[in-house]
Amino acid sequence: MKIRNRLTLIYTLVVALILLALSLYVYYLIKLNFHKVFYEKLNNRAMITAQVFLEKDEVSASIFKEFEKKYTQTLPGEMIRVYDEHNVPAFIEETRKGDFPAALIEQIRSSKKVEMDENGRQLVGIYYEDNQGNFVIIAAAGDESGAHSLAFTRNTLLTGYICSLVLVFLTGRFFSKQALNPISHIVRNVNRIRASNLHLRLNEGKGKDEIAELSITFNNMLERLEKAFEAEKNFVHNASHQLRTPLASIIIELEVGLTKARSVPEYQALLQSILSESEKLSHIITGLLDLAQLNRDENSALNGVVRLDELLWDLKEKASRDIPESRIQISFSNLPPSSEDLVVFGSRPLLEIAFFNLIENACKFSGNQEVIVHLSVSPAGTRITVRDTGIGIPAHEIENVSKSFYRAKNASTYSGSGIGLSLTEKIFRLHKAEFSIDSTLGKGTTVQILFPPHREENNL
Numbered sequence: 001m002k003i004r005n006r007l008t009l010i011y012t013l014v015v016a017l018i019l020l021a022l023s024l025y026v027y028y029l030i031k032l033n034f035h036k037v038f039y040e041k042l043n044n045r046a047m048i049t050a051q052v053f054l055e056k057d058e059v060s061a062s063i064f065k066e067f068e069k070k071y072t073q074t075l076p077g078e079m080i081r082v083y084d085e086h087n088v089p090a091f092i093e094e095t096r097k098g099d100f101p102a103a104l105i106e107q108i109r110s111s112k113k114v115e116m117d118e119n120g121r122q123l124v125g126i127y128y129e130d131n132q133g134n135f136v137i138i139a140a141a142g143d144e145s146g147a148h149s150l151a152f153t154r155n156t157l158l159t160g161y162i163c164s165l166v167l168v169f170l171t172g173r174f175f176s177k178q179a180l181n182p183i184s185h186i187v188r189n190v191n192r193i194r195a196s197n198l199h200l201r202l203n204e205g206k207g208k209d210e211i212a213e214l215s216i217t218f219n220n221m222l223e224r225l226e227k228a229f230e231a232e233k234n235f236v237h238n239a240s241h242q243l244r245t246p247l248a249s250i251i252i253e254l255e256v257g258l259t260k261a262r263s264v265p266e267y268q269a270l271l272q273s274i275l276s277e278s279e280k281l282s283h284i285i286t287g288l289l290d291l292a293q294l295n296r297d298e299n300s301a302l303n304g305v306v307r308l309d310e311l312l313w314d315l316k317e318k319a320s321r322d323i324p325e326s327r328i329q330i331s332f333s334n335l336p337p338s339s340e341d342l343v344v345f346g347s348r349p350l351l352e353i354a355f356f357n358l359i360e361n362a363c364k365f366s367g368n369q370e371v372i373v374h375l376s377v378s379p380a381g382t383r384i385t386v387r388d389t390g391i392g393i394p395a396h397e398i399e400n401v402s403k404s405f406y407r408a409k410n411a412s413t414y415s416g417s418g419i420g421l422s423l424t425e426k427i428f429r430l431h432k433a434e435f436s437i438d439s440t441l442g443k444g445t446t447v448q449i450l451f452p453p454h455r456e457e458n459n460l
Contacts, residue, residue, distance in 0.1 A: 003180060004177060008169065012168050015168045019164055026157065038141075038146055039124055042075070043124045045078070046125070047126070049137055049139065076141060078139070083100075083135060085134055087106075108138065109127050122142070122143060125139075186214060198225055198229060199226060202215040246277045249277045306347075307342055308342050308343075309342050309375060313330065314352075315352065316330055319356070319360070325368040326359075327369065329370060329371070331372065331375070332375050335377060342375075342382065347431075350431075359371060362445070365388065366389055367390065369388065370389070371386065373387075374387070381451050383451075384451075388444050388446075389444040392440050392441040392442050392445055393445055394441055402421050402425040434448075
């Protein structure tokens with residue numbers, strides 16, 4: 001069932017229950033009022049009877065005539081009885097055959113007044129004290145006028161109820177259609193979006209209702225998809241370009257080596273050249289795999305606990321093994337009293353890759369001059385700075401060096417694939433860290449990473 005029909009039925013059912021409850025309540029109040037009014041009439045008939053027959057000797061002729069006039073205005077099916085102390089009918093002739101049971105008469109005598117429904121008619125009995133004696137007066141009649149009025153009211157409420165349900169159903173369909181029109185519009189627009197036009201976006205309106213939230217969510221999803229498609233496209237393009245060069249070099253070296261017999265030193269030089277190109281190819285493939293893995297699942301394995309000071313010391317030892325000529329100095333300032341403030345939540349393997357890339361680049365592009373790695377803690381967070389005195393980066397190229405496979409022009413003579421810094425920037429972004437590069441051509445480069453305060457990371 002479509003949401004439109006479901007909303008219409010639910011809306012109609014809810015309103016139907018409300019109208020039914022309201023109609024029953026109105027009918028009950030009207031019926032209760034008719035009963036009350038008719039009981040008052042019967043009570044008046046009983047009092048008039050008492051005044052006409054029991055007080056005749058105590059009232060003036062004019063008043064007595066008025067009583068008689070009222071007494072002649074009988075009610076439909078009326079039956080009035082006056083009983084003396086011996087439960088014997090007195091004074092008036094029967095207008096209707098029948099009598100009231102002695103138990104009822106005694107009940108009226110003990111309660112002084114009784115109102116009840118009896119055999120489909122209403123009855124009022126009063127105990128009347130007079131100088132002629134004490135009497136029980138009973139007036140009973142059927143409220144035919146009230147019954148007709150109640151029937152008319154019931155039919156009117158039922159007709160109004162049915163007509164209201166039809167009207168509610170029609171208005172429900174209309175308003176549900178109006179309410180869901182924006183969703184239908186979103187569906188139509190989303191169905192037009194393909195891989196070739198992921199740049200299209202949905203209209204977000206004023207951004208203040210649920211429909212706008214849905215559009216914003218779709219737009220955010222489309223933006224992520226567009227970035228993913230673009231990253232995939234760039235990845236394939238750059239990977240094919242980067243892999244082609246070392247493969248071509250290996251093929252050429254092998255073809256040259258096979259053209260004629262060569263001496264052992266020449267074969268050794270050839271194999272050394274092929275080994276160098278193969279290592280370069282392996283390095284590129286490793287970087288591509290790391291980058292692809294990171295792009296595929298950016299939020300994986302980010303639930304670990306990493307001590308930044310310990311991580312930096314471990315990386316210094318790793319650099320001493322992998323880059324024996326490196327000169328790395330680690331310094332600290334403004335260290336917190338608690339070691340917990342040096343902790344970040346995330347993936348230690350990923351952070352090792354990111355920081356080692358920075359240290360390796362600093363050593364490589366400075367000719368293994370001294371590299372300073374500084375850690376400090378402030379209210380703004382934990383800041384790590386990697387500073388070298390190498391070749392630097394041209395100012396107009398700083399914003400591009402973190403793109404995949406991009407290499408500054410003055411770095412073309414150095415080995416590398418242009419993947420490391422892109423991977424590093426993505427890793428820091430995953431850990432909610434700010435990443436910035438400041439460089440002066442010919443004087444060196446400073447890279448700063450700022451992790452948010454420990455208390456903020458707990459809420460990630």
